[in-house]
Amino acid sequence: MKSIKFFSVFTLLFLFTSSLFCQEKSISAPVTLGDPFIMFYNGLYYAYGTNANDGIEVYTSDDLNLWTKAPDLALHKDNSWGEKWFWAPEVYYIKDKGKFYMYYSANEHICVATSDSPLGPFKQDEKKPMLEGQAIDNSLFIDDDGTAYLSFVRFTDGNEIWIAELENDLQTIKKETMKPILHVSQPWEGVWPRVNEGSFIVKHKGIYYLSYSANSYESPFYGVGYATATSPLGPWVKYEKNPILQKPEDLVGVGHSAMFRDKNGKLKIVFHAHRNKENIHPRKMYIADVEFSKDKTLVMRVTGKILRPKLK
Template structure:
C-alpha cells in the first residue's frame, strides 16, 4: 500500500510582518525552482523554473501551498533537451496560453528560445530548433501582449553587463521584428552596484495605462540580489526606475531574492513569485516563494508594492 504523506508545516502567510521563518520550516521539502513562473489555467496553478539539467520541469498546485511534479511525458519534464535547441543551461521559463496553444519562452545555452505545446504539462517542442536571436547570446525572455494585440518580448542582452531590451514580435509569437529592438534599462542606481553590472529578469504588466516592469539587480549569487520596479507610458519609450528601489531585498531570513514573475490568483489578487538562496550559507538549490503585490495610492498616484511577508510552498512527497 502506498503511503502518501505531507511533511507537516505551517503554510499561512506570516502575521508578524517581517517574513520570519519558524524553526519547523527547516524540516520542509521546499520547491526547488529558481527563476520561477506561475500560470493559472483552468483552475490549476502550473509552476515552471530553472533547476533541471536536461530541460524544464513543471509542478502543479490547487492552492499555491503544496506542489507536485506532474509532467506527463517520458522524460518527466515539460520540455526535454531533445525537443529544443541546446544541451544545457535551461533557464527562466515562462508559459502563456494563446489561441489554444501554450508557448514556453526560455533560454538554453544563453540563447533565447520558444517552444509550443497543446498542454501546459508538455511536451513542449521547438518548431525549428534554433534560437530566436541566432547571432548573439541573450537570456530571460518574457512575453507581453498589449491591449491592441501587439506582442512584445522583453529579454536581457550582454552588451553592457546584463541589461533589459524589448522587441516587437510577428503574429507567430516566435519571430522578432529586429528593427524594433529597443533598450529599456541598465544598471543606474547605487543599490544595483554591489556586483556585477546586472539588470535582468524583466516582467511587465499594465495598470491604468502605465507599464510596470519588475526586474532584478546584482548577481544572483549575491545575498543582495533584489527586485526593483521601472515604469513607462510608452513601451518603446523611456523607462524610469522607482527612486526607492529595491522593493524586495532580504525579506525576513531570505537572501538572494529575485528573478520574479507576477500572476493573478483564483481570487483575482496580484501575486509575485520569486526565488531565494537555499539558506544564508548555500546558494543552491534555490527555492520558490510567493507573496502579495499590488498598487497603493501615494501622492495621488498608483504605486506598485511588494509585501515582504511571504508564503513558503512545499513539495507533496509520495512514498
C-alpha cells in the first residue's frame, strides 16, 4: 500500500509540474517570423512574415504582446505565381477598392495578391510577378496626393533598392519611372555581401524617411539605417549616424523592419532578430517605438524597451 500511495503522489506531482512546464512553454513561445510586418485594422493587429515553405502565415493580437496563429495560411502557393521562397509580405487595406493588398516575394520575384479579408485567402488576379527580372522586398507607399510608389530590391549592385510609381490598379509598375535609389555606401554596411534591402517609407512633416537594412541577414551585424528625401523618387540621403538599430539589448542579426501606428496612433517599428547568438533560425519578431527629434533636424530614432511578442 505504501508503494501504491507513493506512486500516486509521485504521479500527481509529475503531472502537475509537467502541466506547469507546458503552460510556461506555451506562454513564453516567441513569434517566429522573419521580415515581419504588422497592420492595425478594425481594432486588431495582424502580423505577417517569412516562415512557411508554401506561403505566408498570419497572426492576430489585440495588444501586440500575445499573438494567435491563424489555422490557415493567408496566402498559399496554389494561389500564387512561384513555388518557393515566400518572403517579406506587407498587407494594406485600400479603402476605395474595398480590398486588402499583399506585396511579397516568391522565387526571388516581386508579386501582389488581393483578398477580401486580412486573414486571406490572398490570390493573384493573374499568376505572374510584377517584374520579369529578379527582385525582392517590395513595399508600398501611397503619398498624400494619392500617388502610389513601390520600393523593392534588384540585384544590380549587390542588393540595391529601387523605386517606381504604380498604376491606379496598385499592381502594375510604371517601368519608365523605375530608378535605383540606395546602394551600399557607408562604412557600417561593409559586412559581406553588398546589401541594402528591406525598404519602408514613412512621411513626417513633409520629409520622406526610408528605413532599410544592410549587411547579410546571416550576420550578427545586420542592422537598420535610414535615408531622407523631399520626394519619394529622391534623391535620398543617408543619415550620417546610421545605423539606428543594430545589436540592441541582447539581440543580434536585427533588421528587415517595417513601421506601423498602434491603436493610440503611436509610430512603432517591427523587425526580426536571430534566434540567439549561436543560431539564425527560426528568426523572431520584435517591436519598438519610433520617435522624431523635436529640433529642426527631425532625426528619426528607435527608442524604449524592446517588446518581445509571445504566442498565446
